Amino acid sequence: MMMARKKKGLSDRHLKILEVMQKYQDENGYPPSIREIGRQAKISSTSVVNYYLDQLEEAEYIERDRKVSRGMRLLKTANGEPFELGGDGGVETFVTIPLAGRIGAGIMALPASDFAYFDESTGVDVARSLLPEDTADIFAVEVDGDSMIDAMINDGDIVVMRHAKDARNGEMVAVRLADDDTMTLKYFYKEGSRVRLQPANPTMEPIFVDNPKNLEIQGKVLLVIRQVGASPI
Amino acid sequence: MMMARKKKGLSDRHLKILEVMQKYQDENGYPPSIREIGRQAKISSTSVVNYYLDQLEEAEYIERDRKVSRGMRLLKTANGEPFELGGDGGVETFVTIPLAGRIGAGIMALPASDFAYFDESTGVDVARSLLPEDTADIFAVEVDGDSMIDAMINDGDIVVMRHAKDARNGEMVAVRLADDDTMTLKYFYKEGSRVRLQPANPTMEPIFVDNPKNLEIQGKVLLVIRQVGASPI
DNA sequence: CTTGACACAGAACGTCTGTTCGTGTATATT
DNA sequence: AATATACACGAACAGACGTTCTGTGTCAAG
Structure with missing residues (x-):
């Protein structure tokens, strides 16, 4: 036939x-x-x-x-969709995130809640696919020093975060402990009246904060980027 | 003058x-x-x-x-505006890197030295500005398990690397130790006849490999990306 | 078995295209 | 006037590139 x-x-x-x-x-x-x-x-x-x-x-x-x-x-892509040139068809496929400053053991230079803060000069390009849908209030800081190694974050790493004053359980936050005047990145868990801050490195022990006044949430961590180039040692 | x-x-x-x-x-x-x-x-x-x-x-x-x-x-039109026409755009600002597989304690599924290999289905979009100029031979693997924590790399992290059989001092490489049949990510240092493999975590001790036969370099690490979303614990 | 459509490789050919070089012409500088 | 510089032309050359022709192997229909 x-x-x-x-x-x-x-x-x-x-x-x-x-x-x-x-x-x-x-x-x-x-x-x-x-x-x-x-x-x-x-x-x-x-x-x-x-x-x-x-x-x-x-x-x-x-x-x-x-x-x-x-x-x-x-004319059409392999999937049969009409092909739009230019790598993106209207919707940006990546976002340039302002590099707001550095985060070290104690301090983090923040752009406050300052908007209109658009400094093309220092920014990190990140594909949208790696970020949440809402890309408002996002900024990035470069890690200065080894003080974040318990968060599995090294000197020179770039941390992309979103401004926030509070957090939900399980989110990684940048917190400042007023007593010690230290800045750390930890997973956030509210357990009754106290807060447990859990290091990302599973081999390390959490710390507990009983006095909420002592805890200042600076932002939620969305992404960590490490460019491996030169050697540290 | x-x-x-x-x-x-x-x-x-x-x-x-x-x-x-x-x-x-x-x-x-x-x-x-x-x-x-x-x-x-x-x-x-x-x-x-x-x-x-x-x-x-x-x-x-x-x-x-x-x-x-x-x-x-x-790049720019006659008026100086960036060119982004429907006819075409400038150069891609990001690259889609094929996600070749997962890397765990002992194994890594590699796409061999296979070129012309790209599977649109699973890929990671990374801005070109974060990568070396030459984006050939680059692939990505997702880290499976906690076996890389001494390299400051966690479960779920995405490691972008380039195929390589050898390395220069100070580069971070993915190596397989034939004796142990383990796979690790370490900074590579050739010291005379032996090789020192230095963990990225500065608090951890290096390991030394005397027999070069025991050392299989799989690739050089270029970038580590961690999406911080859900909690680990 | 033969035929023919199909998928594929390789080489030959001629055109297309970027590069280079010698030359010419204004205008300005010394 | 002599010299330098920016701009312009055209020819020649070497590769890049699309086209085409020949040949090979496979597979299913006749």
Whole structure:
């Protein structure tokens, strides 16, 4: 019997080529050449790439301008969604978080609740996918010194946090203990009238705060980023 | 004497070229060639176009990839606004790193040295500004369990690394110790014939490996990302 | 078995494209 | 006047790049 259907879906190679095209375009700002597609899609012959490119054009996934180098553009992504250039389609995919200052053993320079505080100069770019939906009131500080090692946070790490005056159980907060005049990052647990501050390092013991006056919550920790480059020792 | 550095504006030809580039990109989905720019900007010589393109790159209006046909992209429009057209955008500001698997006490599932490997489904978006320039051979693993706490890395953390079989002093590497069949992340120091593996946590002691056969370097650690959401305890 | 469509590799070919170099022409500087 | 500098042209060259042709292997239909 005849298999009347000729409208079969895309093969792995079709998909792969679309993926490569999309990624290349996003990263370079211009389309790949046939040979570059071949290299990235593990296709050794330019003619084979061309072969699939023709089919993709036939299926209206791409458009081609023959005889023009890199003369192709993506119309739909591998998932069939219309392709919007520029890496983002209206919604920013990342956020530039202001680097408000440094956090050390005792002090943290905070931008207060100061808004309108937009200093492009020092900021950390973080993909939105790593953050909560609401990116308001977010700032970042760089950790200065080893005083946070019990929170598994090292010198030079970047801590992204949100301004807050209180916290829910289980959230990691930046707290200042007025008595000691120290600043630490701990998991927050309210247990009756006292508060348990649990280090992130499971091998370390929690500390307890009985007097709520002694506890100043500065913010909630959302993300810790550590760039591993140079050595510490 | 006057300093040669004058902050002069753009000439008509500069503006015209920017205009042509923007229009061409919008209409075709890929950048123009030098000759096409010349034709539309009424410049008869390719070298003149190249001459102005160099200046525009110097002024950071465009970016160029030499030797690559049509390897240019607009950064700012003629008015100085950042270029973010529907036709295309600038370079990607972030990279999607494939999440290759998990790394636990003993094992790490690696994508071999497999290139051209990208699985859109599981990836981590990381801003380019946090990574080295060369983003080849980069992958990410999620940490499973507490076995890396001596590297200041916790359960659930995401470790971004680059494939490597060797390392330079001071780099943090993922190593497998064949004898113990364990996997750890340590700072690497070759000291004569032996290797010192230094934990990131400064309160912990290093370990020494005398037999190089016992040491398998799996990759270099570039970045550690910790999303602080739920509580561990 | 033969045929033919299909997927693929490799090489050859010609055009496209960026680069370079020699030259020319204004304008300003010494 | 002599020299330096910015701007401009066109030709030539070397690679990059798309196209095309030949050949190979697979697989299912006839």
